[in-house]
Every structure is written in structure tokens, then in C-alpha cells.
Amino acid sequence: MTTAGTDRVITYSEAVREAIGQAMEADDRVFMLGEDIGVYGGAFGVSGDLYHRFGGDRIRDTPISELGIVGAAVGAALAGMRPIVEIQFSDFTNQAMDQIVNQAAKIHYMLGGAMSVPMVLRAPLGSGTGAAAQHSQSLEAWFAHVPGLKVVMPATAADAKGLLLSAIDDPNPVIVLEHKLLYRTSGPVPEEAVRVPLGKSAIRRRGEHLTVVATGVMVSRSLEAAEILAQDGIDISVIDPRTLTPLDDAPIHEDVSRTGRALLVQEAPGHVGFTAELSARIAESPTIYRLLAPVRRLSGLDAPIPYAPQLERASVPQVEDIVEAATKLMKES
Amino acid sequence: MSTSPGTDHDTARHALLTMWTIRRFEEAVDDLFARGLMHGTMHLSIGQEASATGACLALRTDDAITSTHRGHGHCIAKGADLTRMMAELLAKETGYCRGRGGSMHIADTATGNLGANGIVAGGIPIAAGAALAYQMRGEDRVVACFFGDGAANEGAFHEAVNLAAIWKLPVVFICENNKYGMSFSTEKSMAIENISERAAGYGIPGVTVDGNDLDAVYDAVSTAVARARAGDGPTLVENLTYRWKGHSKSDKNLYRTKEEIADWRSRDPILRFEAQIKEAGVLTDEEVQAVRTQAMEQMRDAVRQANAAPDADPSDLLDAVFARA
Numbered sequence: 050m051t052t053a054g055t056d057r058v059i060t061y062s063e064a065v066r067e068a069i070g071q072a073m074e075a076d077d078r079v080f081m082l083g084e085d086i087g088v089y090g091g092a093f094g095v096s097g098d099l100y101h102r103f104g105g106d107r108i109r110d111t112p113i114s115e116l117g118i119v120g121a122a123v124g125a126a127l128a129g130m131r132p133i134v135e136i137q138f139s140d141f142t143n144q145a146m147d148q149i150v151n152q153a154a155k156i157h158y159m160l161g162g163a164m165s166v167p168m169v170l171r172a173p174l175g176s177g178t179g180a181a182a183q184h185s186q187s188l189e190a191w192f193a194h195v196p197g198l199k200v201v202m203p204a205t206a207a208d209a210k211g212l213l214l215s216a217i218d219d220p221n222p223v224i225v226l227e228h229k230l231l232y233r234t235s236g237p238v239p240e241e242a243v244r245v246p247l248g249k250s251a252i253r254r255r256g257e258h259l260t261v262v263a264t265g266v267m268v269s270r271s272l273e274a275a276e277i278l279a280q281d282g283i284d285i286s287v288i289d290p291r292t293l294t295p296l297d298d299a300p301i302h303e304d305v306s307r308t309g310r311a312l313l314v315q316e317a318p319g320h321v322g323f324t325a326e327l328s329a330r331i332a333e334s335p336t337i338y339r340l341l342a343p344v345r346r347l348s349g350l351d352a353p354i355p356y357a358p359q360l361e362r363a364s365v366p367q368v369e370d371i372v373e374a375a376t377k378l379m380k381e382s
Numbered sequence: 383m384s385t386s387p388g389t390d391h392d393t394a395r396h397a398l399l400t401m402w403t404i405r406r407f408e409e410a411v412d413d414l415f416a417r418g419l420m421h422g423t424m425h426l427s428i429g430q431e432a433s434a435t436g437a438c439l440a441l442r443t444d445d446a447i448t449s450t451h452r453g454h455g456h457c458i459a460k461g462a463d464l465t466r467m468m469a470e471l472l473a474k475e476t477g478y479c480r481g482r483g484g485s486m487h488i489a490d491t492a493t494g495n496l497g498a499n500g501i502v503a504g505g506i507p508i509a510a511g512a513a514l515a516y517q518m519r520g521e522d523r524v525v526a527c528f529f530g531d532g533a534a535n536e537g538a539f540h541e542a543v544n545l546a547a548i549w550k551l552p553v554v555f556i557c558e559n560n561k562y563g564m565s566f567s568t569e570k571s572m573a574i575e576n577i578s579e580r581a582a583g584y585g586i587p588g589v590t591v592d593g594n595d596l597d598a599v600y601d602a603v604s605t606a607v608a609r610a611r612a613g614d615g616p617t618l619v620e621n622l623t624y625r626w627k628g629h630s631k632s633d634k635n636l637y638r639t640k641e642e643i644a645d646w647r648s649r650d651p652i653l654r655f656e657a658q659i660k661e662a663g664v665l666t667d668e669e670v671q672a673v674r675t676q677a678m679e680q681m682r683d684a685v686r687q688a689n690a691a692p693d694a695d696p697s698d699l700l701d702a703v704f705a706r707a
């Protein structure tokens with residue numbers, strides 16, 4: 050998996066674009082469809098010059114018709130293509146839910162394995178841009194709750210490329226949720242089409258005292274918090290599950306068993322969220338006997354995302370909130 | 383149906399003031415944004431003022447509207463308070479949504495504005511539903527539903543217009559066709575000439591008008607409102623217009639030519655109406671100048687008052703999640 054090729058530093062959105070370009074070069078069945086992905090280059094600039102490289106047939110601009118777009122991808126996938134759908138904001142997957150949940154997710158099972166739906170749905174999620182309640186949600190747990198969907202949340206540029214390549218290879222519908230604030234971040238990414246497998250957690254930092262499990266933009270916030278905590282002598286691990294489904298929880302159990310403390314961080318509202326699943330997995334396993342303090346979750350408020358910048362900031366965990374939660378957890382035990 | 387706004391002194395003055403107020407308000411927003419004093423994103427309707435203004439003139443105060451992401455004009459034309467709008471955009475506690483909504487979510491119950499919408503076509507079924515409520519209660523109120531050409535390609539449009547047609551709901555569907563849904567032109571997004579042709583598929587009247595001609599918009603919407611109020615059901619009115627500015631702040635205008643933009647700028651709906659009413663002797667030059675000044679002063683007042691208001695308060699972010707029983 051890791052760095053077989055040459056790494057150079059590129060942005061997260063360049064990494065996504067590079068993955069799509071390489072997949073399209075390697076396989077004629079791969080094509081992309083979505084709103085404003087052509088000359089406009091995508092609402093977040095992700096498709097960029099792909100339209101000029103591959104033309105409007107394979108970088109296919111669509112009307113504003115999310116249900117139709119995703120349905121067309123399901124149909125094309127059934128008929129032997131490898132579509133990549135871009136939904137402009139993940140909030141608009143709501144328009145397409147029938148095709149995602151009732152069709153794509155279930156077809157392989159319902160047909161007893163006779164047909165599968167090898168499609169990828171990419172969409173930006175998360176808050177932090179002042180776009181307010183209908184453009185800022187984190188709905189990853191919804192998708193993870195539906196059997197038959199794989200759910201990916203790349204947190205680094207390298208993963209944005211490597212996980213997307215695996216998603217395109219995968220014979221199942223894969224939802225790839227890219228955090229908007231990550232698009233302009235950069236990191237080392239292999240030039241070659243190096244896959245990062247779905248279902249393998251990444252240990253971003255290994256520490257002695259406490260295990261943070263975080264997804265999306267919370268991974269980099271947790272790593273920042275780790276530096277601040279280190280100055281106070283608190284040494285934390287940061288684990289990034291990378292894929293919510295399939296979920297590789299073994300490294301989480303191992304690390305929490307070692308540190309005795311688990312702080313689970315997500316941007317999405319806490320109520321019935323992904324970290325509730327992580328918490329349950331700890332509670333249902335012998336890992337629970339190794340805990341020195343109760344599991345702690347740090348989540349977004351159980352509220353929509355507001356517009357005003359100071360309100361938006363207060364609605365989801367920030368670096369200082371992670372520092373505070375970790376410090377408190379240390380004091381409790 | 384009354385006479386066209388351009389022939390009556392008071393109505394013409396009101397219409398002109400409304401259009402200039404929308405223009406000045408949005409120019410101020412554009413400027414605040416460019417100077418980094420406004421946050422988030424915004425969609426300007428500069429160039430489309432006659433559509434919002436002409437349509438809302440055809441409504442009663444107790445009629446309702448649903449609006450869109452490009453909704454400042456609808457909001458102002460229906461009578462909203464400029465200061466509260468500006469305060470919302472400036473993330474103030476005194477804004478229409480206490481800083482929680484921003485540009486895309488302003489609503490105003492006092493003037494029958496059921497809300498802008500961040501979701502393309504999100505307001506169309508809602509408009510049908512509000513009209514259903516009026517119909518069920520035997521009220522003679524009407525809902526005007528604004529949406530874009532792009533929105534007409536969402537499934538929600540189809541379902542809502544059909545419901546309104548079969549139930550003969552008192553709603554007027556007003557498609558503001560500004561030729562683009564973000565970067566995608568109507569020539570590419572649909573295989574018909576006019577969106578109003580779709581009306582035939584629902585068994586309702588459909589009409590296309592010059593959306594930069596205030597009188598034409600007013601006349602078409604008035605006819606549709608009268609029909610709706612009489613219990614004869616919905617109409618699809620298509621206003622052909624153009625947005626001068628990019629779709630939102632991040633638009634590089636790669637999908638349209640400078641010439642096209644310049645051509646439409648030369649068809650300014652406000653200057654056109656001014657010329658028309660001056661020529662007809664409905665308003666004098668001085669009166670027109672006074673309207674311009676008034677619009678500018680209103681906008682400046684709104685910015686000043688909004689700036690002086692307290693910032694939105696992050697201490698009670700959970701209090702509005704549910705309504706209290």
C-alpha cells in the first residue's frame with residue numbers, strides 16, 4: 050500500500066483529481082458526472098482541467114437533477130461502466146437518497162449476488178465555510194447505517210488519492226466524503242496510482258496516555274491538539290479509521306487497551322453518531338476492562354450548522370476543545 | 383387586474399424605488415464581501431430586479447412567496463426590513479434569523495415571505511403546500527413561488543407542479559430564467575425552447591415574458607394571480623432575465639462570454655423602466671433622481687444600523703432546534 054512511488058506535495062483536491070485522471074486513463078469504463086464539473090471545473094475546483102483533458106463525454110456536466118444523476122450512475126454501473134458521481138455538496142445526496150439507499154446499496158443483495166453496482170459517489174461535507182445549515186452537514190453516519198454501502202472519509206491528500214482509487218476499483222457502491230476544509234491542505238502523495246485499501250485504519254500518532262479516534266477534518270485538529278498537549282506532558286495517540294464501512298477497529302482496541310483512555314472525536318452531532326458505534330465496540334469487548342476512565346465523545350452540537358462565523362465555530366469541536374477534553378479525561382483517571 | 387405600474391404615478395414610483403433598493407442593497411453586499419467584511423457565500427440578483435418587483439407588485443400583502451438562494455430581491459420586493467436583512471448578512475443578533483440563517487435562509491412572516499432556500503427547488507413543493515393550506519381553509523390568498531431555470535430540472539418541480547395542477551391550488555410558479563443554472567446553460571440543460579412549454583404537460587397555462595420589462599412581468603403575474611384566486615389553479619410564468627454577476631463569489635465566468643454579459647447589461651431593467659416612465663410623463667426627472675437618492679440613503683442607513691447591532695450570540699445554540707410546545 051504505502052509509498053511505493055515518488056511522493057511530492059500536492060493539495061488534497063489535486064490528489065482527488067489525479068486519482069480520477071489516472072483511473073480514467075487506465076480504464077475506459079471510468080467516467081465522471083455531476084453539476085458544473087466541466088468548464089467550471091467543479092464547485093470546489095476538484096475536477097479542474099479534467100474536462101479539457103477528457104472531453105464532455107467522460108466529464109459529463111449534468112442539469113441540477115441529483116436523483117437523476119445518481120440513478121444514471123447506478124444504471125451505467127449495472128450495465129458495465131464505472132461511474133464517479135460528484136454531488137456538489139453532500140447535503141444534496143438527500144435529493145438522491147432513493148437511488149443511493151433503496152437501489153445502489155441493495156441491488157447486489159436483493160439479486161442474490163447476480164449484479165453489482167460499482168459506482169463511486171464523491172461529495173464534500175462539513176462546516177467551516179459560512180454556508181449555513183443546508184450546505185454544511187456531516188451525514189456520514191446515515192450512509193454507514195445502510196448495509197451495502199461502503200463509506201470513506203479521507204483525511205489527508207495521500208488518502209484522498211489512494212482511497213479514491215480503491216473506491217473506483219471496488220465492485221460496490223462507495224460513498225467518499227471529502228471535507229471542504231481539507232481541499233486546500235496539502236501533503237506528500239505518490240505520483241503513481243498507489244491504492245490505499247478500504248478497511249484499514251491509520252495510526253497517525255502513537256502516544257502513551259490517551260487514544261483519540263477522529264475522522265475527517267478532526268484528524269488534523271487532533272494532531273494539532275496533540276502538539277499542545279505534549280507541552281503539558283500528555284502524550285496521545287491519534288487513530289484515523291479512514292473508512293467507516295468496512296471498519297477496521299482492531300488498531301483502536303489495541304491502542305485503547307494500551308493507553309486506557311478513549312476520546313472519540315467527530316464533527317457530526319453526537320446523538321446516534323459514528324463515534325457511538327466506536328464507543329459500543331469498546332464497551333462490547335474486553336477493551337472495556339482496560340479503561341482507566343469512561344469513554345468520552347466530543348462531537349458537534351445536536352443542532353444544525355448556523356451561519357454566523359462565531360456560532361459556526363462554536364458548533365463543532367475545535368483544537369482547543371480537543372485539548373480541554375483530553376486534559377479533563379486525564380484528570381478523571 | 384389593475385393598470386400596469388408604468389402608467390400610474392404612485393405605483394411607478396414605488397416600483398422604481400423597490401428596484402433601486404434591491405440594486406443598492408446587493409451592491410453593498412458585493413462590496414462588503416469584497417472587503418472581507420461579510421462572511422459565507424451570497425448570490426446576487428443584480429440585473430433581475432424587474433422580475434422580483436413586478437411579480438410582488440401583483441400580490442397582496444397577505445399573499446405569500448417562497449424564494450431561493452438568489453432571494454434578496456424577492457425579500458425586499460415583498461416588503462422586508464432592510465436593516466434586519468443586512469443585520470442577518472452581517473451575522474448580527476438583530477438579523478432576521480439571529481445570525482443562524484444568513485443570506486440563503488431569510489424569511490419574514492410579517493410580509494408573507496415563507497423563506498429563501500439553500501436547496502435548489504426546495505421551495506417549490508412548499509409553495510404548493512402553503513397554497514393547499516389556504517385552499518383548505520377557504521381563504522382567497524395566493525402563493526407566488528420563485529425558482530430558477532436550473533430548479534426546473536429537479537424532480538421536486540415536477541411533483542409539486544403536478545400536485546398543484548390536480549388540486550387546482552392557488553399558486554403561481556414563477557421561473558426566473560436567467561439562462562444559467564450555475565455554469566450550465568439552458569441550451570444544454572433542457573431540450574425545449576421555453577420552460578413555460580412544460581406547463582402543457584401538467585394541463586396548466588404557461589407563459590414566457592421579458593423578465594426585464596416590469597410591466598410585462600406584472601401583467602403576466604397579475605393574470606395568473608387572478609386565476610389562482612378565482613380557484614382555477616396554478617400558472618407557470620417564465621421571466622426571461624439575466625444575472626450580471628457571477629453565480630456566487632467563486633465564479634470565474636468561464637462558461638459565458640464578456641460580450642453576452644455586456645449585451646445583457648445594456649438591457650438594464652431599471653434604466654429601461656426609468657426611461658419608459660419619464661417618456662410617458664408619469665415621473666419627472668427630478669422625481670426619478672429623488673427615488674435614486676432615497677434608495678441610496680435607505681441602503682446606507684441599513685448598513686449603518688446593522689453594523690452597530692450586537693453580534694449573534696453563540697451562548698444558546700441549542701435553543702432554536704425545536705419549537706417549544
Ligand SMILES: Cc1ncc(C[n+]2csc(CCOP(=O)(O)OP(=O)(O)O)c2C)c(N)n1
Pocket residue numbers: 084113115137141144425451452500501502503529530531532533534560562563564629
Ligand atoms: C439540490 C441542490 N443542488 C445543487 C445546488 C447547488 N446550486 C446552488 S444554486 C445552483 C444553480 C441554480 O440555478 P437556477 O435554479 O437557475 O437559479 P439561479 O442561480 O440561476 O438563480 C446550484 C447548482 C443546491 N443548492 N441544491
Ligand SMILES: [Mg+2]
Pocket residue numbers: 530531532558559560561562563564
Ligand atoms: Mg438560473
